[in-house]
Amino acid sequence: MGAVRALPEACQMTLWFVFALMTVAAxxxxxxxxxxxxxxxxQGSEVAVYKDQLAEIERDLAAxxxxxxxxxxxxxxxxxxxxxxxxxxxxxAIAPQSNLRWRRTAAVLALAGLPLVAIGVYMPxxxxxxxxxxxxxxxxxxxxAQSLExxxxxxxxxxxxxxxxxxxxxxxxxxxxxxxxxxxxxxAYRNSLTYNGESAERRxxxxxxxxxxxxxxxxxxxxxxxxxxxxxxADDPKANxxxxxxxxxxxxxxxxxxxxxxxxxxxxxxxxxxxxxQTSLARVGGGGTMPALSDQTIAASKDMAEGDRNAMVxxxxxxxxxxxxxxxxxxxxxxxxxxxYLVMGERDKAMGASVDARQAIASDAERLRQLNEGLKTLGxxx
Numbered sequence: 001m002g003a004v005r006a007l008p009e010a011c012q013m014t015l016w017f018v019f020a021l022m023t024v025a026a027x028x029x030x031x032x033x034x035x036x037x038x039x040x041x042x043q044g045s046e047v048a049v050y051k052d053q054l055a056e057i058e059r060d061l062a063a064x065x066x067x068x069x070x071x072x073x074x075x076x077x078x079x080x081x082x083x084x085x086x087x088x089x090x091x092x093a094i095a096p097q098s099n100l101r102w103r104r105t106a107a108v109l110a111l112a113g114l115p116l117v118a119i120g121v122y123m124p125x126x127x128x129x130x131x132x133x134x135x136x137x138x139x140x141x142x143x144x145a146q147s148l149e150x151x152x153x154x155x156x157x158x159x160x161x162x163x164x165x166x167x168x169x170x171x172x173x174x175x176x177x178x179x180x181x182x183x184x185x186x187x188a189y190r191n192s193l194t195y196n197g198e199s200a201e202r203r204x205x206x207x208x209x210x211x212x213x214x215x216x217x218x219x220x221x222x223x224x225x226x227x228x229x230x231x232x233x234a235d236d237p238k239a240n241x242x243x244x245x246x247x248x249x250x251x252x253x254x255x256x257x258x259x260x261x262x263x264x265x266x267x268x269x270x271x272x273x274x275x276x277x278q279t280s281l282a283r284v285g286g287g288g289t290m291p292a293l294s295d296q297t298i299a300a301s302k303d304m305a306e307g308d309r310n311a312m313v314x315x316x317x318x319x320x321x322x323x324x325x326x327x328x329x330x331x332x333x334x335x336x337x338x339x340x341y342l343v344m345g346e347r348d349k350a351m352g353a354s355v356d357a358r359q360a361i362a363s364d365a366e367r368l369r370q371l372n373e374g375l376k377t378l379g380x381x382x
Contacts, residue, residue, distance in 0.1 A: 046081075053078050152176070159191075166195030173205065182213035200233035207242060218246035235266060237273055244280065253284040260284075272370075275331055279374040282339045317341070321353070328360025331367050335374040342378060354380050 054075065061071040152175060159168050173188035189206040196202065207225030211218050218226070223246045229239035244259035260281040267274050317340045324333050334357035341350035354375050361367040 148175070148179070152179070163191070164195050166192060166197075170196055170202075173209070177209055177212065182209055185209040186213055198232065200229040200236045200239065203229035203232065204236055204238040204242070208238060211242065218242055218249055222246075237263060237267070237271070241273070241277060241280070244277075248280075248284055257281055257284050275335065275370040275374050276377075278332055279335055279339075279377040282335070283377055285343075314344070317344070324356075324360070328357065329364070329367065331357075331361065331370050331374070334360075334371060335378070338375065338380065339378055350378075350380065 057066070057071055057074050057078070060066045061068065066074075152172065155168060155172050159165055159172065162168065169188050169192040173185050173192055176182075176188055177185040186206065186209045189202065189209050193202050193206065203225050207218075207222040207229065210222035210225065214222065222242070226239045226242045226246070229236050230243060233239070240259055240263045244256040244263070247253075247259060248256040260277050264274065264277055264281070267277070317337065320333060320337050320340070324330060324337060328334070334353065338350045338353045338357070341347070341353060357371055357375075358368065361371060
């Protein structure tokens with residue numbers, strides 16, 4: 001563990017060392033040309049060259065390498081050039097002093113200014129105060145895909161610091177329920193009610209979470225929440241459905257059928273929960289031995305003999321099967337047909353109808369989902 005902790009520190013030291021070398025290299029890149037220019041000017045001074053030539057002539061004359069007349073002539077010519085060069089020497093002498101000051105100024109700017117500029121750029125653009133953090137937290141960097149669990153954890157951390165954020169509880173609760181964390185969902189729904197206020201929808205959602213936590217059983221506590229929701233809004237579909245389910249679980253199938261029929265009577269034709277209510281109604285036998293017939297048909301058949309009633313039902317089932325073969329998009333129709341065969345004891349036909357139904361709506365994912373849910377309720381979910 002100690003070696004693991006020491007590794008980031010060693011990396012940081014190496015990084016700063018590299019930065020220091022880069023800074024020194026940049027400074028030398030600026031100063032080196034300036035130094036070369038100064039030395040070149042000093043070495044190329046004409047006065048110094050002529051003085052060296054005069055000294056060389058004196059040495060050659062003393063050594064007897066050149067005759068005296070030649071030495072004198074050379075001395076005169078070089079002296080003339082020396083005087084001419086000396087006449088312009090003051091103007092030349094000013095330039096090295098000026099260049100020297102300029103080079104010193106450039107050196108100071110390079111040594112002090114370059115690091116200051118680098119720090120000035122890094123502070124607003126870099127992150128000097130950012131500390132290291134575990135690899136698991138790096139998944140939460142904005143712009144990267146995050147798992148639903150990570151998002152839920154972040155919302156929960158926010159709500160721990162801001163427990164009165166009603167909107168946060170309202171968003172978190174259904175997500176927890178979809179994740180199967182029913183006890184947490186119950187707590188979230190309670191907090192949503194506390195900080196958002198009373199509503200039929202929130203009461204019904206809390207009741208559903210309580211039922212889910214109990215394995216699908218509408219407990220007394222859950223039923224109480226549905227009754228509160230119904231009192232706030234008598235047409236709330238979730239509250240009415242679960243009140244019917246509570247009646248079914250209590251053995252009061254007629255009451256359950258009555259509740260669900262009333263719910264379907266008021267339901268929009270495209271309500272997404274319509275198929276679920278219809279299959280639930282079929283499950284409790286809403287109409288004796290007659291398979292999901294309309295209320296008008298049931299009333300008309302009450303005075304018929306048993307044989308005539310069964311013949312009428314079979315005729316209706318055959319007409320329904322024929323219609324579905326021509327137009328198989330009707331999920332409710334398929335479910336009515338399957339249940340009709342089950343009620344009449346013809347399970348093989350019911351299985352065949354379920355296969356035909358799946359094939360007919362295989363291209364529509366939503367309809368197929370509704371069909372499978374309905375068939376599962378009827379015991380044909382395999």
